[in-house]
Amino acid sequence: MMAAVICLGGRAAAAAAASSRSACAFASSGPRRLQRRRSGAFAPRPLYSSSVSKSNEEEDGGGGEGGGAERLRDNYSSLLSDGSSVAVVGGGLAGLSAAHHLLRKAAERDMGLKVTVFDREDGPGVGGASSVAGGLLHPFSPRGTLLHNGSRALASSNVLLERSLLHRPDAVLRNRLYRVALTEKNAVQLRTTAEKYPQWAKWLDPQDVEGRTGARNTLGGLELGGGCRVIHVPTYLRGLWEDCVDTADMSERDSEARWVHVPHSNEGEGEGAADGIAWRERLAEYDAAILSAGSGLFRDCVLPPAPPEEGMEEGDDSWTGLPVDLVRGQSVELSVRPDDGDDDGDDGDGDGGGDPTPSEAVLCGKYVAPLPDRDAILIGATHEFQSEPLSPQLVADDLRARTSDLAPGPWSDGEVRAVTEGYRVQSRRGPRGRLPIAGRAPVEVRESVHENSWLFTGLSSRGLIYHGVYGDALTDLMMGMCDEGGEEGENPTPEGFPDLYWWMRGGSK
Template identity: 25%
Template sequence: MLLSDTLTPAGHGQLGKIISPLSLSPSFSSRPLRYAVLGAGFAGLSVTWHLLKKSPKEKEMRIDIYDEVGIGGGASGISGGLLHPYSPKAKLLWRGAECWKESLMLLNVAEAAARLSGVDDSDDSFIVRRRGILRPAANTKNLIVLTDNAQNYDASCRIETIDEDTAQKLVPKIHVPFNPAFYMPEAVNVHPLRYLQALFLACQNVVNESSTSSHGQKELYLHKKSVQNLLELEGEYDAVIICLGAKADMLPELSGRLPLRTCRGVIAHLQLPANIREEYPDYAPSILSDAWLAIQGSRSLYMGSTWEWKSRNSNPNVSVDEASKALQELLPKVSAFYPAIKDWTFTKANAGLRAMPPLTAHGSLPLLGCVNYFVGENVAGKYWLFGGLGSRGLLYHAWLGNLMAQAVISCNEQLIPSELTAWKNINR
C-alpha cells in the first residue's frame, strides 16, 4: 500500500494525482526497517528506488522522503537534462560508461511506469527525447579535446565526426565555427521534472505490488517539509540518507564541513512566436557547446546555463534583472553556433543552486559515505551523505544511487568506491 501525507507536484496524467493521507503508528519494537531520504531530486529518488528493489523481499520496510518543495522541486527538476557520458575536458568521465548505462535503465523504468499509468508521452510531453546531441566546438582547444573523444568513444554512446553541411542537415541554420562538429546519436534529452515524477510513480508501483505479495510489505511516505537538523530524526530510523544537494551544507551538523562550492544557474525558456512558420525540425538533436539548447519541441526550447559561484540563493524564481543578465550572457554564446536564436522569444526563466564537488585526480566526483562522525559519535542510527552531483547529477544518480542503497542496507561503506569517500579523511 502506498502511504503519503502530501501531494505530488502537478504533472501530466496521474503523475499529479492526490494521494490520500493515512496514519500508522507501529510500536518501535514491531516496526519494519525505516529509512529517511532527505531530498526528492535525482539522488533522493534513485536511492529510494534502489532501496525498494534491493532490500530483502521478506523484510518489511518503510521509507520517508522529506522535501519541502516536493518531487523535483530543487535544482534537479529544472536542469537541462542533456545526458551523455563525456566530459568537455577529458574522454569518458569517471565510470562514465557504467553510469551512462545505469541511467538509461532507470529512465526506462520511469517511462514504463508513466505508460502503465496512461500518461501521454507525445513529443510535447516527453520524458526522454531520443534525438541525440550535436556538439560544435567552442574554440580550438575544445576542438582538440572533442576530436580526441571522437577517436576514443565508448561503444554504447558513439561519437560521429561530421562536417558543417552534414550538421546543417540535422539542424538547419546551425553554424560550425570550428569544423568539424560532433554528433552523439545515442545521447538523449531528458525532461527532468517529468522523469522524476515518473520515477516516483515507479516507486509507488513497487510499494503497491508488495501489498499483494506474500513477502514483506513496503511503505512509502512523501513529507512536504524540511528537516532543520539531523538530530531531530535521532532514534526514528535505521538510516538517514542526505540527498539535499547544496542544501546539505545548511544542516548545522554538516555546515562548513563539506568540500562543496555552490553555484546558481539560470535557465531560460524560449518559444518561436506565432508569425514564424519555420519550426525546429522534429528529428533534430539538442545542441551542446559553450552554452546549450535543450529542445522541448518544434517551437519550444530551454537555453542555459549561467554560473554564479558562491551563491546561497536556492530560490527557483528569477527576477527581471537576473533574467536580463542571464540573457545577455547566454545569447551571444548560443548565437555563435545557432544564429537563428534571434527569432525566438524569451518566455520565462528558472534557477537552481548546484553543489559542485572538489577537483580530484579522477575529476570532480560526488561525495558519498557514512557521516556519523559529523553528526555525533553516539548517534543511534546511521547517517549517510549522497551529494555533490554538481552539473552531472543525471549521469551519476542511477549507478551511485544503486551503490548507496546497497551500502545502507548492508551497513557497509566499503561497497562505495574509495574515490567517493576519500573527502572525509581531509574534512574531519
C-alpha cells in the same frame, strides 16, 4: 532582424516568477550562513575533523588509513534488514535514485522496507536544481574524455530511465545530442573521442553540424547516441517516483514508499529546523537517513557546521565541512518557431532539414536543449558564485554572448519568456575530477542529525550521469552488499568504487 527581447509581462512574468520560485524552493529558505571570499563569492569549506591531512594523503597514496577512515568506522551501525525504515531528505535526482535502488534491492532480497522522502515540494519534479536541469545525459567531459565510471554510469542512468518510462513515456525528448567544437584543439579532442568510442560518438563535419542543429561557425562536432539522451527531468522524476510506489506496492513484504511535504522554514525557527521541527527530532523514528537535498542541506542548515579551523573566528558556524561550493545557475526559456523536422527520437541519420530553429540539443560549454513545449527551447546555464543573482537582462545577455552561434535563429527572432534558477552543490576536483559525495556521513553529522545517516550530494552539473550509479553504490553500502575493506583502517566500499570516500581525504579545488 531583431534581437531576442526580454518579454516577461502578464502570464509570462507569472510563469517566470513561479519557475524561479520553484527552482529555488528547496534552497531559498532558512538562514544564509555561507562564508564569502573577499570578492563576494561563496568561500571553500574545510572538511570535518575526520579528514586526513594532505601529508598523510600523499604518504599513503590517497588510501584509506588515517583519521578519516578511523572516524568513519566509529559506530558503523546496523545495516538495513527486513522491516527497516529509511528517511530520504530531498526528492531530486539523488534522493529518488537512492529510494528506487533501496526498494528494488529490498524486493530482490525478499525484505520489507519503508522509504519516506521528505521534500520542500508536495511532489517530485517541482523544485530544486534537479527540476530545472538541462537534461543532457552523456558520459563525456568538455574535452571529450570519458568520465570516471562513465560507461557504468550511463548504463545505470538508463536503467532508471527505462523504469520511469513505464509510467511517463514522454520523459525522453531525444535519443541523441550534439557536442560541437569551436576551437582547433577541441576539434582534435572530439575527433579522438569518435575514434575511441564509436559506440556512442560519431564525428560530423561543420556542414553536417549546421544541417542537423542549426549551429553555425563550428569546426565540427559529435553526434552522441547509444544511450545518450535528452530528458525532461521533471517528467523523469515523476515517473521514477511512481515506479518507487509501484515497487513497494507490489512487494509481498511490508514495504512502503511515502512522500512527505515539509513546508518552508520561517525565520526564528532555529537552525536545522523545518516546519518548526528539528531534523534530528523528525528523523528519530527511522532506522537510517539519507541526506540528499542538495543545496538545502547547507542553506537550510540540515548539516551541522564544521568545527572552526586555524584562522577562523570562534563561533563562526558558516562552514559546512565538505569539499563543495554552492553555485547558482540561471537559464532562459526562449520562444521559437516549431521545427517541422523529425523529432520522434530516431537515430538522426536524416539530413536534419536545415530549419532556422531546429530543436536539437547542442552543448559547448553552455547548452541549448529542447523542451516538451515545441515552441520553446532552454538555454543555460550561468555559473554564479556571487551572493546576489544576475538580473534577467544580464542573464540573457550573458547566455546570448556564449550561445548565439549555437542557436542563431531563436536569439534573432525569439523572446525570452522565462528565467529559471537553481543552486547546484559542486564538489571540488579530486584525483578523478568532480565526483559526487556519497557514503556514510562523518561522525559530526551522525551525532547531530541521525546516528545512521548517509550523504548523497555534490552531483552538480553531472546529476543525470552520476545519480544512478552512485545511488546504486550508496545503497549497496547500506544493504551490506560491499567489500569489507582489506587493510586495517580502510572503509567498506561497493565493488568498483575503491575511491568512494575521496571527499573524506580532502578535495583540491
